[in-house]
Amino acid sequence: MKKVLSSLLVLVVSFSLSLTAVSCTKKEEEETKEGVAEVIDGAMEKAQEVKEQAAEKVAEMQEEAGEVVENTKEQVAQIADEMKEKAGEVAEQVGEKAGEVVEGAKNMAEDAANKAEEVKEEAKEIVVAEAPTTKGDPTKGKEKFELICASCHGPGGKGDGPAAAALDPKPRDLGDAAYVSTLTDEHIFKTVKEGGASVGKSPLMPAWGGTLSDDDIWNVIAYLRQDICKCQYKGK
Numbered sequence: 001m002k003k004v005l006s007s008l009l010v011l012v013v014s015f016s017l018s019l020t021a022v023s024c025t026k027k028e029e030e031e032t033k034e035g036v037a038e039v040i041d042g043a044m045e046k047a048q049e050v051k052e053q054a055a056e057k058v059a060e061m062q063e064e065a066g067e068v069v070e071n072t073k074e075q076v077a078q079i080a081d082e083m084k085e086k087a088g089e090v091a092e093q094v095g096e097k098a099g100e101v102v103e104g105a106k107n108m109a110e111d112a113a114n115k116a117e118e119v120k121e122e123a124k125e126i127v128v129a130e131a132p133t134t135k136g137d138p139t140k141g142k143e144k145f146e147l148i149c150a151s152c153h154g155p156g157g158k159g160d161g162p163a164a165a166a167l168d169p170k171p172r173d174l175g176d177a178a179y180v181s182t183l184t185d186e187h188i189f190k191t192v193k194e195g196g197a198s199v200g201k202s203p204l205m206p207a208w209g210g211t212l213s214d215d216d217i218w219n220v221i222a223y224l225r226q227d228i229c230k231c232q233y234k235g236k
């Protein structure tokens with residue numbers, strides 16, 4: 001009986017032990033389940049928060065984007081307006097400038113035409129002034145002529161001066177208009193200044209460059225043209 005009791009006791013003890021174990025496991029399982037649920041809930045809450053935040057962010061961004069688009073639109077419109085205005089100004093300025101240039105060109109053309117007219121007028125005057133009369137003073141030329149040239153060419157230039165008789169060839173008859181009008185002033189100048197030989201004539205017509213200044217020679221030529229041959233150069 002003692003044996004049965006003890007074995008019964010063992011049985012009871014082991015049963016209760018196993019019961020405790022079962023209840024322990026059950027409890028643990030319960031706790032775990034709760035923990036998992038909590039975690040899941042937490043995660044879902046977090047997810048919800050994140051979703052909400054994201055939605056807020058998106059809304060903000062959309063608003064900002066809207067503003068940016070609005071601002072950009074306004075700015076573009078403003079820039080376009082400014083450019084239009086600027087273009088208008090530039091066009092106006094260009095138009096003005098072009099007008100000025102045209103006006104300037106017209107004035108220049110007019111000036112040029114006037115200048116041309118003046119120059120033509122002056123040229124005419126020069127031709128008129130230079131062609132018939134020689135530079136030089138005939139009154140002063142007369143003195144030199146009578147002092148120097150007359151000894152050979154004669155006081156009236158006829159080639160009948162006191163020294164003429166001894167010369168061969170004879171001194172030119174400077175009163176011979178037909179001949180002297182074939183001589184240019186420059187030719188006579190060179191003949192007198194550098195002598196007959198310098199123009200292919202006789203060396204008996206001396207060089208007077210040492211005695212007479214250029215002005216003296218031009219004066220003599222003026223006298224010769226006005227009173228001796230009474231002629232101008234007419235070409236050959």
Ligand code: HEC
Nearest residue numbers: 148149152169170171172188191192196201202204205206
């Ligand atoms: C010493 C004498 C003498 C004196 C002074 C003299 N002549 Fe002559 N002249 C001559 C002779 C000679 C000739 C001719 C030369 C010939 O035909 O080859 C001549 C020729 C000329 C001719 C013509 C040139 C030509 O191409 O045909 C001129 C112009 C002239 N003399 C100007 C003058 C004048 C102006 C003076 C005064 C500054 C002057 N002579 C003084 C002797 C002289």
